[in-house]
Amino acid sequence: MPPFSRFFIGIAAAATMLTLSSQAHALGCFWPTATGPLQFTHNLAGTKWVARDAPVGSKIFSATTTGVLGPGFALHCDNDGSILLTANMGTPLPVAPGTFPPVDGKDVTGKVLQTSIPGVGLYLELGGFLNGSASNTFLANDGGIGAVPFTGENQRDMRPSALEMTNLSIKYMALIKTGPIPAGVSSFSQEVVRGDVSDVGDAVRLTLGGSVQQAQCSVKADAVSANPVQLGTHDIADFTGQNSTTSPVDFFITLSDCEDDPAGSIARAFMRLDGVDGSVPIDRDLGLFTLTTDSTAGGIGIQVLRSDNTPLKLEEFVDMVGLSPGITRLDLRARFYQTEAKVTPGEAKGALNFTIEYR
Secondary structure: HHHHHHHHHHHHHHHHHHHHHHHHHHHHEEEEOOOOEEEEEEEEEEEEEOOOOOOOOEEEEEEEEEEEEEOOEEEEEEEEEOOOOEEEEEEEOEEOOOOOOOOOOEEOOOEEEEOOOEEEEEEEOOHHHHHOOOOOEEEEEOOOOOEEEEEEEEEEEEEOOOEEEOOOEEEEEEEEEEEOOOEEEEEEEEEEEEEOOOEEEEEEEEEEEEOOOOOOOOOOOOOOOOOOOOOOOHHHHHHOOOEOOOOOOEEEEEEEEEEOOOOOOHHHHHHHHEEEEOOOOOOOOOOOEOOOOOOOOOOEEEEEEEEOOOOOOOOEEEEEEEEEOOEEEEEEEEEEEEEOOOOOOOOOOOOOEEEEEEE
């Protein structure tokens, strides 16, 4: 009996040591089956459109709460609150320089990543296991925003459920204009997140793809329906006093080869009118300008109007119309406008240059 007793005690001690060793190994992060990193790929559906002359900082596209399926195996992390686990979600992309206005109420300055498309940046927030409030998640050290790049930390008791990460959660993402964008369809497909996690190192990779195209038109040499616009021949008696006018004459400007989102226009044409050949504004708000220096008539100017007879302001970009695929037409009117008490006969000409922007 004594030898048997000593043998039994030895086995019990060995079993206790093995149990303690197994518990120590469970704390931290490891790959329970296949070895990572977890490779995630997400492609944005459809072409994202942006107006050609939209200001820097304009949002091209945004989405919230997007789940991305993983490769089919998991990253396992466990903690009893005694150790600090970290998830460093870095990026191989450079940060776009400069200051940007808020996008959807978010402060994006310093967190806009430059994609391979010139002029197109990416702002990305992660959620789920990499940035959440539950005890079995990491929490971003930027106040829980999770804007890439960031570091997530966990020093909490995860019980009863350890972290088992198989899929990726994108909390919010936006494409943002950072500068001039090439004409035509531009595409990108590149790794945007490269994350290291405690104990395992390289753990998370996210590749994002998408296409961007500018909404715009072309202006051809014959864009103006009648150039010059013939305002007609008038008698002195047609002018009855200052601020009197002749009947307006219709004309239009054609914007050709217009490209915009076929699902619904996102761009509008803005036009600016500036005097040339001696024509200068008399009243910018009234769309009223002087005759050219080679005109021989006197006491009158020319007023340019919208099709509804409201004045078209001069020397500033004015919102005209939303783009239509193919052809977009700007309908205008013009008329003589008496500016002085006396009108003198002669040739009356006016000249304006127009500039179009797409916003």
